[in-house]
Amino acid sequence: MSHDDNEPEPGAGGARRGRLLSRRRFLTLCLGGTTASFAGSVTWINYVPAPTPVADVPLSDAARALIAQAWEGLDPARVVDVHAHVIGLGAGGTGCQVHPGNLSWTSPLRLVKTRFYKGAAGIYDESKADALYLERLLDLAQTQTPRARLLLLAFDHFHDAAGEPRPEVSEFYTPNDYVAGIVEAHPELFLFCCSVHPYRKDALAELDRCVELGAKCVKWLPNAMGIDPLDPRCLPFYERMAAHGLPLLTHAGEEQAVHAEEAQALGNPLRLRAPLAQGVTVLLAHCASLGTNEDLDQEPAADGSRPRESGFELFRRLVKEPREAGRLFADISATPQFNRCDPVLAELLGDPALHPFLINGSDYPLPAIDLIIRTGQLAGLGLLDPAEVPLLEEVFAANPLLFDFVLKRRLRRITEAGEQRFPSSVFETAHLFEG
DSSP states (O other): OBOSSSOOOBOGGGOBOOOOOOHHHHHHHHHOSSHHHHHHHHHHHHOOOOOOOGGGSOOOHHHHHHHHHHHTTOOGGGBEEEEEEOOOOSTTSOOOEEOGGGGSTTSHHHHHHHHHHHHHHTOOOGGGHHHHHHHHHHHHHHTOSSOOEEEEEOBOOOBOTTSOBOGGGOSEEBOHHHHHHHHHHOTTTEEEEEOOOTTSTTHHHHHHHHHHTTOOEEEEOHHHHTOOTTOGGGHHHHHHHHHHTOOEEEEOSOOOSSOOGGGGGGGOGGGGHHHHHTTOOEEEEGGGOSSEEEOTTSOOOTTSOOOEEEHHHHHHHHHTOGGGTTTEEEEOTTTTSTTTHHHHHHHHHHOTTTGGGEEOOOOBTGGGOTTTOBHHHHHHTTSSOGGGHHHHHHHHHHOHHHHHHHHHHHOOEEETTEEEOOOGGGTBOGGGGOO
């Protein structure tokens, strides 16, 4: 969590107050061209410190009061974080995989991203990566009082047009059975979200099997998994999802956290009219808050292209369509990040007509990456009380997952009518997974 734009300095109580570096300076520091800088970058990539247990990081009385204030008016039994990833390297026989480029200097940008993900997730020893990921997540979740449950996400392989899995081009893979097993062991903390590619030859059978394992939702990332929500092959899958009462949590907008440059068009929010039309409840991730897409409602030009519109505006168009009432929601995960917050957060906070469509997710482990959430920027935009910034830094140092929740509860927009915040309904979302 970054505080402002200056160089790094230590924060009180061990809090990390890393300042956001320019991309050029960041790459110079990490991937410099000299022998010495390359050696240093190798050391930096390979070194990830062990995380400090939550119980070992002290919090001031003022920070504890801020946490208590964040929980005011909420029923913890109804609060669900709808977007928490489970990722691993396959250590310990979990079946998890990541793209080889994420662990190799042949793909330096991917490697650097992976280093940040490992640091955020507490993976300081790759030989025990999967167990360490779970160990850290459990520490962050079960030490909270009160606490929310998390919807844990499996993640299927990329599949080609013939319905065959393509592990070699899959960004990462987290098996349904692995996530189901975690949830079974910790039902007080987690809910199971399966991931089934609709082009799979056994897609319907695998969906039915996941329901038997306790799945409450289905996760897609079309841009990275190669799924076109408008493809007719998806129709039987939508029908089966609707019969089971399973919502679809699906990415919308541009995808930057994983490699997806060749298929950004698949993140067009308007493509999600297809599952909605088949009776599926759609949970649109990140409010489609990055990038632009073709406006599919416009007539194409002679070259086949259409005007482009921001994904966020296309999402706002969807929520105005009466047929989608009660079955379209958008999670606010990642919206406080420095590259998404302006102007999206102000518009989300300041438009009460949008609030019934919003739900909360953390996109864990991303909130634990120090660089991407800039509390100073949020305060400068008027969306956060500056007096609360140092208290939020304390919470981040102790528990970045809790920080994400407290931050969103304290976000505000000041208007002539007073302060506007996200209502309790954004956080009390258990009803979506009780069908």
